[in-house]
Amino acid sequence: MALLFLHRQVRSADRTFLNLWLAAALGLAGCASNEGRTRPTPAATPAFVVSGRGLTFPCPSDPVHKAYLGLPNDCRSFEFEQVKADILIVDVFDMYCRVCQYSAPTVNEFYRALRQSDLRDRVKPVGVGLGDSEMEVDLYRQRFKAPFPLLPDPDRKAGKTFQVSKTPTVLVLQRGADGQFQIIERHLGQFRKRHITEMLELVRSRLGEASKKH
Amino acid sequence: MKSPLKRFTWTTALSVALFRARGQEISLLDQIYNPGPLKPIDSRLKVRVGQPAPDFDLPGIHRRRIRLSEFRGRKIVVISFVPAAWTPLSSAQWPGYDLAKPLFDKYDATLIGVSVDNVPTLYAWTRAMGALWFPAASDFRPHGRVAQTYGVLRSDGTAERALFVIDKAGIIRYIDVHDINKRPPPRQRRPPGSSLSNR
Numbered sequence: 334m335a336l337l338f339l340h341r342q343v344r345s346a347d348r349t350f351l352n353l354w355l356a357a358a359l360g361l362a363g364c365a366s367n368e369g370r371t372r373p374t375p376a377a378t379p380a381f382v383v384s385g386r387g388l389t390f391p392c393p394s395d396p397v398h399k400a401y402l403g404l405p406n407d408c409r410s411f412e413f414e415q416v417k418a419d420i421l422i423v424d425v426f427d428m429y430c431r432v433c434q435y436s437a438p439t440v441n442e443f444y445r446a447l448r449q450s451d452l453r454d455r456v457k458p459v460g461v462g463l464g465d466s467e468m469e470v471d472l473y474r475q476r477f478k479a480p481f482p483l484l485p486d487p488d489r490k491a492g493k494t495f496q497v498s499k500t501p502t503v504l505v506l507q508r509g510a511d512g513q514f515q516i517i518e519r520h521l522g523q524f525r526k527r528h529i530t531e532m533l534e535l536v537r538s539r540l541g542e543a544s545k546k547h
Numbered sequence: 548m549k550s551p552l553k554r555f556t557w558t559t560a561l562s563v564a565l566f567r568a569r570g571q572e573i574s575l576l577d578q579i580y581n582p583g584p585l586k587p588i589d590s591r592l593k594v595r596v597g598q599p600a601p602d603f604d605l606p607g608i609h610r611r612r613i614r615l616s617e618f619r620g621r622k623i624v625v626i627s628f629v630p631a632a633w634t635p636l637s638s639a640q641w642p643g644y645d646l647a648k649p650l651f652d653k654y655d656a657t658l659i660g661v662s663v664d665n666v667p668t669l670y671a672w673t674r675a676m677g678a679l680w681f682p683a684a685s686d687f688r689p690h691g692r693v694a695q696t697y698g699v700l701r702s703d704g705t706a707e708r709a710l711f712v713i714d715k716a717g718i719i720r721y722i723d724v725h726d727i728n729k730r731p732p733p734r735q736r737r738p739p740g741s742s743l744s745n746r
Contacts, residue, residue, distance in 0.1 A: 429643030431677050469643075476646050 398482040422458040423504040433501040436524040437477035587726035593698030605684035623656035630705040632672035
């Protein structure tokens with residue numbers, strides 16, 4: 334909000350500089366999270382760590398994305414719990430992270446594989462821009478033509494909630510018996526083509542487990 | 548019929564195997580030496596907003612020299628000084644500028660990255676980061692002369708993490724010298740083009 338206010342106050346002659354400044358200054362914003370981005374993944378975390386309860390995101394402006402998430406057309410903000418899915422794949426990226434940029438086409442491919450499978454209504458990927466503003470997320474979306482919703486996380490609230498400080502990280506969240514999503518898996522580092530198959534196997538196995546329990 | 552305990556154990560083992568296998572890749576950029584906390588700013592600025600930007604002519608990583616005055620009358624120039632190649636934060640700074648190229652194009656602007664490293668080091672580092680659309684210039688010999696001229700050379704021979712916006716007339720319109728250790732919250736920043744600067 335402060336930035337928008339600032340933008341309106343600056344006379345038009347200075348606006349070019351403000352935009353450049355935003356691009357350049359914000360460029361410093363995401364870099365802290367990228368050091369050591371492909372460090373060895375810690376042991377898998379089957380322990381059910383944390384729910385995203387109370388964490389809100391602005392609703393995507395694109396009606397197609399709203400429908401994909403199962404959100405009403407007039408929604409302004411939402412929590413993950415409102416998303417119509419049994420499993421959420423959360424691609425935590427940062428616009429300034431080169432490895433995230435390398436991962437983006439493969440994550441898009443993973444999305445398409447899910448949409449073409451019988452899992453399309455049960456497993457839904459979304460992206461979260463760790464420390465990224467809407468403008469930065471938009472630049473990332475435009476560059477990589479992400480077909481699924483990318484959500485800004487300028488204050489890193491999502492990062493704190495899900496204990497993610499390094500990017501790229503892919504989280505797998507499964508809806509529990511109480512209706513809340515809980516982290517069942519996290520992957521740190523570049524998302525490569527072989528991970529598509531591995532991730533599909535994992536979600537199938539987890540959904541199979543869940544259906545047997547019920 | 549499998550017991551719930553067996554199913555849980557099997558699923559856990561599968562998860563561990565899958566995700567451990569994924570974690571074996573370590574890139575060059577993971578091998579960054581961490582010097583620990585540094586003095587936030589360790590130089591004295593020698594230029595001010597409203598002054599002509601000192602010209603420079605430095606070797607670039609593509610066997611081409613980079614001269615600031617070449618852009619006069621043609622492009623707005625953002626100069627990005629980084630402390631040095633292979634230093635914390637810097638490796639995740641220029642890739643973001645790379646993605647922001649449409650924004651620079653929109654405003655008829657370009658960017659010059661400047662580092663105090665020699666060309667081979669700068670070349671290897673930028674290659675590890677991936678190709679960049681903007682030139683990276685080597686301010687190595689005499690060591691850090693351009694950084695010294697602008698007043699952003701630190702006492703250890705690295706440069707500050709600093710941004711200068713130069714208009715098409717060659718006038719400095721904005722200066723931002725950061726705490727080298729961390730990212731500044733964008734909301735606390737002031738607009739360029741005014742007489743304000745961070746120093």
